[in-house]
Amino acid sequence: MTKPPIAFYFDFSSPYGYIAAHRIEALGVATGRRVDWHPILLGVVFKETGQSPLLTQKLRGPYHAHDLARTARRFGIPFRLPEGFPMATMAAARAFYWATDTAPDRAKALALALFDAAFAAGINITRAETVAEIAGRAGFDAGAVTAAIADPAIKERLKAETDAAIAKGVFGSPYFIVDGEPFWGHDRLADLQDWIQGGGW
Amino acid sequence: MTKPPIAFYFDFSSPYGYIAAHRIEALGVATGRRVDWHPILLGVVFKETGQSPLLTQKLRGPYHAHDLARTARRFGIPFRLPEGFPMATMAAARAFYWATDTAPDRAKALALALFDAAFAAGINITRAETVAEIAGRAGFDAGAVTAAIADPAIKERLKAETDAAIAKGVFGSPYFIVDGEPFWGHDRLADLQDWIQGGGW
Numbered sequence: 001m002t003k004p005p006i007a008f009y010f011d012f013s014s015p016y017g018y019i020a021a022h023r024i025e026a027l028g029v030a031t032g033r034r035v036d037w038h039p040i041l042l043g044v045v046f047k048e049t050g051q052s053p054l055l056t057q058k059l060r061g062p063y064h065a066h067d068l069a070r071t072a073r074r075f076g077i078p079f080r081l082p083e084g085f086p087m088a089t090m091a092a093a094r095a096f097y098w099a100t101d102t103a104p105d106r107a108k109a110l111a112l113a114l115f116d117a118a119f120a121a122g123i124n125i126t127r128a129e130t131v132a133e134i135a136g137r138a139g140f141d142a143g144a145v146t147a148a149i150a151d152p153a154i155k156e157r158l159k160a161e162t163d164a165a166i167a168k169g170v171f172g173s174p175y176f177i178v179d180g181e182p183f184w185g186h187d188r189l190a191d192l193q194d195w196i197q198g199g200g201w
Numbered sequence: 202m203t204k205p206p207i208a209f210y211f212d213f214s215s216p217y218g219y220i221a222a223h224r225i226e227a228l229g230v231a232t233g234r235r236v237d238w239h240p241i242l243l244g245v246v247f248k249e250t251g252q253s254p255l256l257t258q259k260l261r262g263p264y265h266a267h268d269l270a271r272t273a274r275r276f277g278i279p280f281r282l283p284e285g286f287p288m289a290t291m292a293a294a295r296a297f298y299w300a301t302d303t304a305p306d307r308a309k310a311l312a313l314a315l316f317d318a319a320f321a322a323g324i325n326i327t328r329a330e331t332v333a334e335i336a337g338r339a340g341f342d343a344g345a346v347t348a349a350i351a352d353p354a355i356k357e358r359l360k361a362e363t364d365a366a367i368a369k370g371v372f373g374s375p376y377f378i379v380d381g382e383p384f385w386g387h388d389r390l391a392d393l394q395d396w397i398q399g400g401g402w
Contacts, residue, residue, distance in 0.1 A: 049259050058250050059372035063383055074402035171260035182264055187388055201275035 005034040006192070007177045009165050011042040012089035012111075013053075014173035015068050015081065016186040018119040021112060022077050023189060024174075031196040033178065037108055039093035040162040042173055049171050053086040071186065078120040087124050090158065091131040091149045097157045098148035099140065106139070113138040206235040207393070208378040210366050212243040213290035213312075214254075215374035216269050216282065217387040219320040222313060223278050224390060225375075232397040234379065238309055240294035241363040243374055250372050254287040272387065279321040288325050291359065292332040292350045298358045299349035300341065307340070314339040 008024050010017030021037075028035040046052060055061045065081075072079030092114045099107035117123045117134045125131055128149045136142030148154050165175075169182060176183040176192050181200075183192045195201070209225050211218030222238075229236040247253060256262045266282075273280030293315045300308035318324045318335045326332055329350040337343030349355050366376075370383060377384040377393050382401075384393045396402070 045260075049261060051258075051261075057252075059246075059367070059370055060250060060252075063370060063372065063385060066383070067385075070402050166260070169260055169264060171264065182267070184264060184268075185388070187386070187392070190391070191388070201271050 003033055004179055005036045006031075006196075007036050007038060007168075009038045009040055009170045009175040009177075010173040012039055012092040012114055012118065012125065013086050014042065015055075015079070015119055016071075017173040018115045019068075019072060019075065019077055019079070020174035020186045020189065021115050023075065023186075024176075025108070027189060027193050031193060033196065037096070037111055038161055038165060039089070039096050039111070039158075040165045040170065040173070041090065041093065041158065043088070044162045045166055045171055048166055051171070055081075055086065078116075080119065080122045082118040082122050082124045084124045084126070087118070087126045089125065090155075091128045092125050093158050093161075094149045094151075094154045095131050095135055095145050097161070098145065098151070098154055099135075102144070102148075103140070110135055110138055110140060204234055205380055206237045207232075207397075208237050208239060208369075210239045210241055210371045210376040210378075211374040213240055213293040213315055213319065213326065214287050215243065216256075216280070216320055217272075218374040219316045220269075220273060220276065220278055220280070221375035221387045221390065222316050224276065224387075225377075226309070228390060228394050232394060234397065238297070238312055239362055239366060240290070240297050240312070240359075241366045241371065241374075242291065242294065242359065244289070245363045246367055246372055249367055252372070256282075256287065279317075281320065281323045283319040283323050283325045285325045285327070288319070288327045290326065291356075292329045293326050294359050294362075295350045295352075295355045296332050296336055296346050298362070299346065299352070299355055300336075303345070303349075304341070311336055311339055311341060 006028060010021065024035050054064050068079060096107060096111050099110045113134055114125055114131065118125045123130065128146055131149065132142040132145040135145040168177060172184050174186055178192065178196055181195060207229055211222065225236050255265050269280060297308055297312050300311045314335055315326055315332065319326045324331065329347055332350065333343040333346040336346040369378060373385050375387055379393065379397055382396060
């Protein structure tokens with residue numbers, strides 16, 4: 001019997017989500033779990049929790065800017081902040097959900113292309129045109145992506161995914177749930193793996 | 202030449218600070234660094250950052266209550282929340298700074314006695330009388346502790362320590378600084394050790 005997947009929640013504007021996106025599939029392979037990717041809108045989550053984007057916070061912001069750079073170096077992942085960060089990411093998230101229906105085996109590749117455009121190349125991926133262009137370069141139909149981003153059904157899908165995440169207690173990015181057990185933060189990946197492999201503490 | 206110490210910042214009301222207090226000295230031994238303990242008042246820090254006590258926050262609170270229990274289990278440390286948590290901890294912090302002058306080699310033992318009273322026995326350690334009683338059981342002069350908690354010079358010392366911590370960027374508990382490098386959170390202890398032993402990432 002296949003074991004339940006790891007649910008991976010993130011916002012395309014989350015730098016720790018970007019780093020986690022580059023590491024989570026290896027963890028899935030190591031633990032024998034499929035990873036289901038769920039982009040959500042942290043802005044909606046923050047309305048619920050009263051939090052604000054991490055890097056804009058006093059004292060916490062400078063610390064995390066420093067920590068992001070050293071963490072990326074540690075894992076050999078290129079890193080910079082996109083122009084105009086933090087950025088709105090509805091278009092990117094909608095494109096991802098479109099891809100999960102249209103080309104499910106390539107949806108994660110699209111997500112990584114979008115993340116890399118933002119946090120490796122420094123491109124602001126807010127605009128639908130930018131997302132479509134990145135998707136086009138990644139081998140997707142740019143016109144279809146542009147249409148999908150404006151599609152009411154896809155908009156509704158993203159809204160439902162975000163609401164479902166909040167209902168499960170997700171309050172940040174990245175956030176992982178496996179076998180009902182929640183782990184918040186890129187810095188908990190080792191704990192997540194240990195939990196799966198050790199059968200709980 | 203002796204290597205610079207690890208500065209360990211915490212609030213006696215911080216449950217992750219309590220867990221870290223039980224683990225940081227072993228890390229100091231493993232890395233050949235002395236650990237300097239700095240209790241501070243997170244309430245003052247939160248006025249600066251706009252944050253609030255972790256466990257009272259929406260969505261984040263329930264997650265961390267769950268995470269604290271599993272983390273304590275994982276490391277074999279008894280854990281419960283004190284009555285009336287979160288609690289004010291000026292008296293505990295002042296008693297600690299008094300001990301650093303009066304019995305420096307036993308100040309950390311007093312800190313652990315206070316932490317254990319709170320998070321292992323579940324006692325609210327806000328009141329000066331409670332702190333003095335715990336100190337008395339730990340072998341300190343309870344009357345001297347009561348006097349110290351009301352001593353303007355000790356009050357000033359705690360204020361100065363908290364201000365100095367904020368000036369160094371400390372925004373939470375536990376928070377560690379070694380060789381100018383900051384690490385926030387109990388879940389970064391392994392990173393802190395790796396940083397010291399690996400010479401930086």
